[in-house]
Amino acid sequence: MKKFCAVLCTFVxxxxxxxxxxxxxxxxxxxxxxxxxxxxxxxVVNLDTNIxxxxxxxxxxxxxxxxxxxxxxxxxxxxxxxxxxTISVTAPSYIYDLIWEKTTNxxxxxxxxxxxQTLRNLLYAMMLPSANEAxxxxxxxxxxxxxxxxxxxxxxxxxxxxxTGTTFADPCGLDTNNVTTARDAYLILRALTSYDIFAxxxxxxxxxxxxxxxxxxxxxxxIQNTDKMLNEGSAYYRSYVRGGKTGSLGEWQNFAGWHTQxxxxxxxxxxxxxxxxxxxxxRPALYETAQLMDVIFDSFTIAAALDPTQPITEIPVDYATQxxxxxxxxxxxxxxxxxxxxxEAVALCAVAYTARKHDNFVVAINFVxxxxxxxxxxxxxxxxxxxxxxxxxxxGCFD
Numbered sequence: 001m002k003k004f005c006a007v008l009c010t011f012v013x014x015x016x017x018x019x020x021x022x023x024x025x026x027x028x029x030x031x032x033x034x035x036x037x038x039x040x041x042x043x044v045v046n047l048d049t050n051i052x053x054x055x056x057x058x059x060x061x062x063x064x065x066x067x068x069x070x071x072x073x074x075x076x077x078x079x080x081x082x083x084x085x086t087i088s089v090t091a092p093s094y095i096y097d098l099i100w101e102k103t104t105n106x107x108x109x110x111x112x113x114x115x116x117q118t119l120r121n122l123l124y125a126m127m128l129p130s131a132n133e134a135x136x137x138x139x140x141x142x143x144x145x146x147x148x149x150x151x152x153x154x155x156x157x158x159x160x161x162x163x164t165g166t167t168f169a170d171p172c173g174l175d176t177n178n179v180t181t182a183r184d185a186y187l188i189l190r191a192l193t194s195y196d197i198f199a200x201x202x203x204x205x206x207x208x209x210x211x212x213x214x215x216x217x218x219x220x221x222x223i224q225n226t227d228k229m230l231n232e233g234s235a236y237y238r239s240y241v242r243g244g245k246t247g248s249l250g251e252w253q254n255f256a257g258w259h260t261q262x263x264x265x266x267x268x269x270x271x272x273x274x275x276x277x278x279x280x281x282x283r284p285a286l287y288e289t290a291q292l293m294d295v296i297f298d299s300f301t302i303a304a305a306l307d308p309t310q311p312i313t314e315i316p317v318d319y320a321t322q323x324x325x326x327x328x329x330x331x332x333x334x335x336x337x338x339x340x341x342x343x344e345a346v347a348l349c350a351v352a353y354t355a356r357k358h359d360n361f362v363v364a365i366n367f368v369x370x371x372x373x374x375x376x377x378x379x380x381x382x383x384x385x386x387x388x389x390x391x392x393x394x395x396g397c398f399d
Contacts, residue, residue: 039271043185043268044266066246069171092140096113107129147170166188180271255285257269273288
């Protein structure tokens with residue numbers, strides 16, 4: 001029976017340690033205090049801990065609209081981030097037919113057929129005014145003249161970064177067959193945040209595209225960011241917003257945003273927010289993002305669960321060859337510490353059960369859980385440690 005209990009507790013531990021870091025209690029707390037949003041799907045993740053602090057239908061596929069351009073941008077930066085100023089691309093005429101087949105009111109940066117732009121200008125054009133022609137120009141260039149080739153690249157990249165409910169049908173989002181989930185949109189935006197140029201672009205309220213044959217006077221070809229949360233004169237302005245991507249088709253809007261305040265960072269996603277969610281019926285996705293993030297920043301803080309300069313405790317160990325005790329302590333290298341300590345604790349578990357020292361096993365099993373979650377919220381490590389102990393006590397392992 002004892003051997004069975006040891007195996008069962010080890011299985012429980014493996015399951016616990018393999019779970020994604022999404023504390024149920026924290027999700028529940030956020031849901032309890034968050035406003036009742038109209039977005040059919042939403043997702044908010046703390047980037048410092050990877051903890052999901054708010055979730056609503058995050059795995060439900062919905063129309064992506066111009067959030068699609070985040071993937072086009074990701075592929076552009078993965079391949080050409082160091083050549084944004086040295087490569088210029090001419091707009092092919094056929095892409096305008098593809099756009100006009102879907103709508104005559106597509107968002108644009110006023111890039112005409114046959115005009116040449118640097119990749120940097122195309123990047124800003126995609127992310128600020130959400131220019132559809134800019135996305136198609138990039139797709140044509142990277143796809144070797146084939147939009148289908150580029151769309152295949154988009155879907156391959158989505159799968160590579162872990163998206164499970166996303167399918168792309170064009171490079172800009174005009175096609176209603178572009179679908180994503182709130183979680184997948186988070187994954188794409190998170191991948192983009194690793195590029196310094198992306199942080200610069202999305203935080204820019206307006207951008208000067210330079211001059212050409214139609215804009216001969218410097219300073220007259222200026223594009224504006226659709227993310228009004230960056231504009232201090234806007235009712236949607238929030239100082240914590242670092243940038244993001246808007247999107248809209250029909251009677252709703254999307255927004256994937258990147259936020260930082262007091263050193264704490266989040267990514268938020270709201271999808272298909274109806275216009276009636278905003279009292280002004282102008283920017284419903286921005287309005288509900290502000291409602292969510294205001295509450296989250298006001299209600300949650302990130303703090304170390306343990307002081308890395310102090311030992312946690314000293315554990316007596318039987319049958320040791322060099323010492324009668326083991327000092328349990330944290331260190332600054334969290335991942336190395338966690339990896340090493342897990343194997344140390346497994347060894348302690350084996351010794352404890354071989355010698356029928358069940359108290360040592362309890363200490364060791366809780367030690368593993370405690371170390372893995374020591375840099376997370378206190379509630380997470382306490383809850384998981386209690387779970388293992390409760391399961392063992394229920395079946396009599398620790399008698």
